[in-house]
Amino acid sequence: MTHWTTTPIDTRVLRGALELERTAHGVLPHRLPARARRLFPDAYLARVESQPSGVRLAFRTRATAVELDVLATKRAYRGGPRQPDGVYDLLVDGRLTGQASAPEGRLELIDMADQSSTVRPGPPGTVAFTGLPAEAKDVEVWLPQTETTELIALRTDAPAEPVPDRGRRVWLHHGSSISHGSTAASPTQTWPALAAARGGVELVNLGFSGNALLDPFTARAIRDTPADLISLKIGINLANADLMRVRGFTTAVHGFLDTIRDGHPDTPLLVVSPVLCPVQEHTPGPLAVDPDSPGLRFRATGDPADAATGRLTLTVIRAELARVTTHRAADDPNITYLDGRSLYGEADFAELPLPDGAHPDPAGHRRIGERFAELVFGAGGVWSG
Known part of the structure; x- marks a missing residue:
């Protein structure tokens, strides 16, 4: 039986976001702050700033398995097919070692003519990575760049801690x-x-x-x-x-x-x-x-x-x-x-x-x-x- 450790998802382990919004499910990374979001002129900018391009979880662990519970917002354009599921990239010590998707989630139907949309509810899903080396390593999970993602829980089969500051610009x-x-x-x-x-x-x-x-x-x-x-x-x-x-x-x-x-x-x-x-x-x-x-x-x-x-x-x-x-x-x-x-x-x-x-x-x-x-x-x- 796997013994899981749950790590709080906050600014200690999340990079690339300017702000975290607490939601009913967890946290939603934003790439513009709340004050800016109150001034948005349309829904299009609200949609794209919440898509977490460059946002990633970064932590140090000996875990061989990582699970991330998420509530993703999928996209479809009226009259067209649903867009492909977003990809989560797993990096171990800076090297891409795994990719996964979360098929479950909400579905946003977008009208390209005026960028208006409606959202159909859907369930959370889990992104899982296994077979990681058991030694200490730096792990990053990069979120899909075009898929709004609420982060619910981060689990590992060994304790995780924030990556120490490497002094990078x-x-x-x-x-x-x-x-x-x-x-x-x-x-x-x-x-x-x-x-x-x-x-x-x-x-x-x-x-x-x-x-x-x-x-x-x-x-x-x-x-x-x-x-x-x-x-x-x-x-x-x-x-x-x-x-x-x-x-x-x-x-x-x-x-x-x-x-x-x-x-x-x-x-x-x-x-x-x-x-x-x-x-x-x-x-x-x-x-x-x-x-x-x-x-x-x-x-x-x-x-x-x-x-x-x-x-x-x-x-x-x-x-x-x-x-x-x-x-x-x-x-x-x-x-x-x-x-x-x-x-x-x-x-x-x-x-x-x-x-x-x-x-x-x-x-x-x-x-x-x-x-x-x-x-x-x-x-x-x-x-x-």
Whole structure:
């Protein structure tokens, strides 16, 4: 008979979340604090900030078996099939050694037209990993990056304790669905997770699908979160949504950076422009599903000529971000600009095209993560120290 030890799920063993909400079942990790959540303009952001990209349990144990009780929220789009179950990645001493899913849970039915949804109740489930080595080891369980997950109980067949502080730098990254990892194979295979592993840093991933929109409450959350390194991948969602013109964009970028600097006056800050996305390089948004495509594929619906009047394209955004960063660098030696096409550009698109016209596949995530690690954390990189 297995003798289980239950470890409380709190900030001592949970990493990558900004806040834990107590629920009727357990705790729900959030990637934005309650004050920000009270200001959310729509349900879409509420959904994606609760999806625990980069959130993981980390503990030291001699256990050979680990069980995690969860209440997951699955997704389905009206008129389409249920999305695949989220994947839990098990790392032992930093190496991926197991994967599992929790088929049970709630089901959220989403209307893509307006992002409204309804939720059907469902039961909790258990994610189990067995056959672990019996010696002392550091264990991490990474939660599914696109599946809202309430954590109910953590059990091990030997005592578990928080992992001692290893003195690693904390890297906070903010970006869009690509940073969130919406099309990555699993939570440790998002490009930020891959880059963090190669760079030897602790990741806080504030990538929000469709919602990297220069919201002031997001800037305040970054301002108030301890971090040694901060990167901001800005632009593509603003073009996707056709949310701003260049005049408002420039002011909003300055305001976003000013707010972050209020809390992190000297923290190394990297501004990253969008990776290559041919459908929006020269064509403004909004982005829409292409009705003529046999599969899911996006297209930009604006008029390229309107870029001359201030509508945003990725080309316009890159030029403006480079100008803003250069301007600020005169008084801020710790701010740097990185052209996103150095992470994924024309040659990469030819080799690894975007399957839906907007998002990389798992191989694309690996390419971006490797490039970021090389250019930013590698020898001679922006943050090589």
